[in-house]
Amino acid sequence: MSIQRIAFSAANLQPRVSYQTQKNEKNRNASDFSFSGMSSASSLAVRNNFMSNVSFRGLDNDTKNTGAGLKKSIKDLDDIQGKRALVRVDINVPLDENKNVTDDTRIQAIRPTLDYLKDRGAKIVLMAHLGRPKGQRNEEYSLKPVADYMSELLGEEVVFIPDIKDAPEMVNNLKNGQIALLENIRFYKEEEAKNDDMTFAKELAELGDFYVNDAFGAAHRNHTSTAKLAEVLKPAVSGLLMEKEIRCLSQALDNPERPFTAIVGGSKVSSKIGVLENLLDKVDNLIIGGGMAYTFVKANGGEIGNSLCEDDQIEVARAIMKKAEEKGVNLIFDTDVLATDDFSGNGTTKIVKINEIPDGFMGVDSGIESREKFADVLKSSKTILMNGPVGVFENPKFSQGTQAVLAAIVDATKNGATSVIGGGDSVAAAKQFQDADDFTHVSTGGGASLEFIEGKILPGVDALDDV
């Protein structure tokens, strides 16, 4: 069986198994909790098959993840002068009520790919989505304001194609190096259709001579423009952002320099089970912080007052602690926390032990002792992965713990550690409190990076050509 086929069968298997696990979580007890319904060994095997399929070429010479079965990138294409590059990008940017782009991080992130293609004289046809128009044309979600913004940013017109029916002629009129952006691809219900019909994919394929996927943020979607298209338009290769995302995340997960420390925070254990499970097979230290920590504390008999707790996840928390012990993973929780009687930040706050939180109070941030402890562990780590904040960082009064963690990660990075920030809220916090350039990598994909860290196959990556 070829490597490509192995990856496909793994892709078919894993999401189904994980789905069942999540659905059944309420009925589980500790003894039958088996992490995504797969043994750790088989889960790792799936990941290894996947990782051997990914290309890291051209971006970093010291990765060990090279060998058979690599994915092609635009750097593998020879003469692209005058050729039409059909490129899926993730420019799902926030707009204000006047349709101004309020954060252009995702647009900036695809610029290396645009520059690369432009410099080599390709005609660039971008496909993207904005919001969730659910298969219907809805001007509210038009990409026209984004095309205008990009025109201004790039200092040249980005040709806006308002409808696919206009696309063939407009694409034909493009000059070498020129960029066009197709209207929101999710205006077409076929984009997200869950069937094997390839009609829409073939229609899109007419617009390009080769396919590029640079939309890491949408790579966990098995949609026409993110995955199916790669079957009918060849070559099908990754863009430079996609390549960097995968290289950085996989380098951290699969070839970590040790000690490897992961920080998993946020509000819910239930949304991070897959992440915790996969990380336990890989890390030396696992810091569990934020709201999700209290379910663990309660599982250990602690008093958590009014803190966030998922009672139906207590057995899961116990199983995770047991597995950590078996694996020799150093599981680290807050010892002290900042507790308040008013979530809005206007009430009384006090530092208390995490397992002695009084009734009427809830833990909302790491305490002083905990921040120091986390910082010590992080500063002596060589690989760091953060997914989720350790407090309610959106409120400045409860942001000290998350700030301390991020500062320690930056220090460690300056001392040579590899740091990767993955997942929506930690990325927002990283950008708010630090300079994103001070981390090794800040992922542009929320759901995609979460699924990647869970060890799942991303259809958008899987569909690309092997080297």
Ligand code: AMP
């Ligand atoms: P998630 O989406 O699960 O990654 O959770 C991120 C959210 O967790 C952020 O909005 C934080 O405000 C929230 N969070 C972090 N710590 C706590 C806490 N101790 N109590 C309640 N929410 C928290």
